[in-house]
Amino acid sequence: MKIHPLITTTDELTALCERLAKSDFIAVDTEFMRENTYWPELCLVQIANTEEAAAIDPLAEGIDLTPMFELLTNNEDVLKVFHAGGQDVEIIFNFTGRTPHPIFDTQIAMMAVSQSEQIGYSNLVEAWLGLTIDKGARFTDWSRRPLTERQIEYAIGDVTHLSKIFPKLLKRLIKTGRGEWLDQEMEKLADPEHYRNDPTEAWKRIKASGRNPQMLGRLKAIAEWRELEAQGKNLPRGRIARDETIADIASHPPKTQADLAKVRGLSQGWKDNEIGRRLMTAIAKAEPLSDDDLPPRAPRGAPLGKEGGLVADLLKLLLKIRAREIDAAARLLARNEELEMLAAGVRKNLAMLQGWRFETFGRDALNLVEGKLAFAVENGKLKMTRLEDVVIEEPPVSDEVAPEE
Structure with missing residues (x-):
């Protein structure tokens, strides 16, 4: 495989993307920093097919990333292969408003051919290629320039390995006939709505007990305020206020700005600074949630x-x-929440009772709750047995008399 020097110009990038556009698939990875910012800072992009691989420097002066984004989001003929690609896709969406498509995630795919729930990249490479990855550059500062040869080599290795693993994994999926299991999961990964950051929806990510419309209305207003503050300052949400603090304020709203100084998680300065005033304005404008907006009662x-x-x-x-x-991951077949809903009597809108999930697991799950299946032990292993197939024999009679209690 040909490994290119670090790509730092638009011309080099355009030529690379024109060649890669003829591939059946490309492996993609990114390196980014987001510890101190709201928006992740894209620092490096690695792309490979079976013949060549390259790292692209998004921070290079004057480089135009349009050819790369066109390849990733507008070329339907090339499959884009990621590993645990959620954050990579999010970054591409932030730049373009679009997501890579069609898409394939090897971490998700492994759930269909093994019991691995979230296999890490290092373990994936070791399992399929028998290689041990040097993790020394894993936590490097990718925003610093110049990048060292070791950093670039480490980064490109992520996609060169992935380009070798994908065909092997695809063959396994074809052999097992489980490719269709992943269609829905991959489309979910590529769904732009999954990455659209609507500040009015931010409250749904915060844990809050109860369904009080007034409290949840305040939570919605405060979470939206925090989201806009974080975006405007390009700071992590937690730097503005932590989730627990947001939930506490929504449950016990301060009557005056001076009361903010008494809130755990806020400093004394909030009692008279501008951000505190904006928070109080958000609280004052909060309206109770309507019945339609209240979260559903979970069974x-x-x-x-x-x-x-x-x-x-x-x-x-x-x-x-x-x-x-x-030999598949349990989480791919059903979620614990679904099992609890089924046990509570819910039968509608459960993924486990539809399509291949129903054929593989859902039918037996229904039979179990309806008393048509039972657990049995055979050769020391638990298995499921249909009750009509079970023959219960009377235990042999013994001449010995059991001792009295």
Whole structure:
């Protein structure tokens, strides 16, 4: 495979993308920094096919990344292969408002051919190529220039390995016939709505107990305020205020700005500074959530009940058994929330009761809650048995008399 020097000009990038556009697939990875910023700073992009690989410097003076973004987001003929690509896709979306498509994620794909829930890249490379990756440059500062040869070599290795693993993994998927299992997951990864950052929706990411419309209305207003402050200052959300602080203020709103100094997580300066005034304005303008906007009641906890909790535990055991039997990740077949909803009597809008998931796991899950399946032990291993197939024999009679209690 040909490894190019670091690409720092638009002409070099254009020529590379024209060649890669003729490929069946390209492996893609990015290096970025986001510890101190709201928006991730793109520092390096690595791309490879089976013949060549290159690292692209987005921070190079005068470079125009348009050819690369066109290849990634507008070329439907080339499959874009990532590993754990959620953050990579997010960065591309931030630049273009579009996402790579069609897309393939090797971390997700491994869930269909092994019991790995979230296999790391190093373990993926070791499993498929028998190589050990040098992790020395993993936590480097990718924004500093110039980049060292070791940094560039490490970064390009991510896509050269991936370009070798993907064809092998694809063959395994074809052999097992599980390629269609991943269609929905890959489309979800490529869905632009997943990366669209709407400040009015930020409150949904914050844990808050209860469904009080007034409290949730304040939470929505405060979370939106924080999101806009963080975006405007390009600072992480937590640098403005932590989630726990936001939830606390929504539950116990301060009556005056001076009261902000008493809120855990805020400094004394909030009692008379500008950001504190803007926060108080957001609280004052907050309106209760409408019934339509309230989060749905989750069939968990008390609604599930003690017996329902036991049924959910049995379903989770069934899921573990089935995942082991077919050598697939349990989380790909069903989520714990779905199992609890099924145990609580929900039958509609559950992914596990649709399509291939129903055929692979959902039908047996239904049979279990309806009393048509039972657990059995065979050769020391748990398995599922249909009750109509079970023959219960009377235990042999012994001449010995059991001792009295």
